[in-house]
Amino acid sequence: MSANDTGNYTLPEHGNYTWTPTCRLPSPSDFMYSMGFVSSPGCVASTGTLRAFMLFVDFPDAMVPEGENAQAVYDTMAPKAAEWYAQASYGTLNLNVTADTSAYYRMPKAVASYDWLGSTFRQDAYARDALDAFTASGARLPADVDVVYVVPTGRASPWMSRSQTLFDPITTRDGQKVKKTVTFGAADGDLSAMTMVHETGHTFCLPDYYSFDSYAGLYVGGFSVMAQTLATAPDYFSWDKYRLGWLRDEAVDCVLDAGSTTHVLTPLAVAGPAGSKKAVVVAASETQALVAEVRVAAGVDEALCAPGVVLTTVDTRTAGGSGPIRVVDATPGSGGCVGLFDDLMDGALALTLEGSKSLAWAPVSSYDVPGWGVRVTLVGVADQEYTIRIDRQESARTNSY
Structure with a gap:
């Protein structure tokens, strides 16, 4: 597959157009802090x-x-x-x-x-x-x-x-x-x-990820400094790093079609070897995507208590404070990592308890994301390489924007 077939290189533009499926979701022009690409000219350069x-x-x-x-x-x-x-x-x-x-x-x-x-x-x-x-x-x-x-x-x-x-x-x-x-x-x-x-x-025009109407960790738990300055895992999400230019297209796998695909990811917290992948983006439409990334206790995330494959959803038409990015909890009702009282912090896909500081963490290796028609499975972990499989029921929708 050539680079131009991945979907990463289809650059969106503002205005009326028929969306060509891409993992670089466009920025709606009526949002000041949109989660899409092509940011406002008033944003400060992030590289x-x-x-x-x-x-x-x-x-x-x-x-x-x-x-x-x-x-x-x-x-x-x-x-x-x-x-x-x-x-x-x-x-x-x-x-x-x-x-x-x-x-x-x-x-x-x-x-x-x-x-x-x-x-x-x-x-x-x-x-x-x-x-x-x-x-x-x-x-x-x-x-x-x-x-x-x-x-x-x-x-x-x-x-x-x-x-x-x-x-x-x-x-x-x-x-x-x-x-x-x-x-x-x-x-x-x-x-x-x-x-x-x-x-x-x-x-850089990143929005707030905490809830304006509820407790700070409602949408992303203890992830991201854009939600909490004292976040347990304060690193930016891979979607943020992609939009800011810290991750290049080559570091992001793009899934646009139905079927089963396999991907090898390395932890987001460290640069990793040349050619390593940091995220998988599953584009559902011109406004929504599901993202998989690996978060471990390293780098600025050194206090992370439950390493594994973290899933997030992105919606470019949801404003800051209302959950434009949300962490998917693959272990709902677990109660979170001991001492943190945050159910989302142990919601990653994992294989074993190795490396976890939590005694209550009961990891799962496969999860059907509600409402997405997508199953994500952690197939194996070796030498900080996480192999995952994406099983998708339907392709991205080509709606008018």
């Missing part, structure tokens, strides 16, 4: 060097206290976040964060007046005030900056209690345009490397 700048602010009624050190805050956040991205991206992304740690720049308004969690809060106004406070002093942002991180003094807690990423660009008073601005909350948990990793994910 190469991301040039970011960190500045610090305080407030007339919440001035930085003696002893609070901007350099120490930077050291807590930026180097570890950069290391995380280097590892998770297989070296394809370099998060280069410079900073002005010489001062906390004074905001023009009292911290409470920004109404951080209230109905009148305007993140763009807050971000613009921060940039104005910085540039009014005569300081200047680096010329080629893509992202600005605004870090408040800890004295701003509890008024500023959550971190957010501004989707729209900001222009400084001297005319410099910044694609994305991250405004951190003031609590200790917000001033962490993993919060920085999560918010930086939004600059």
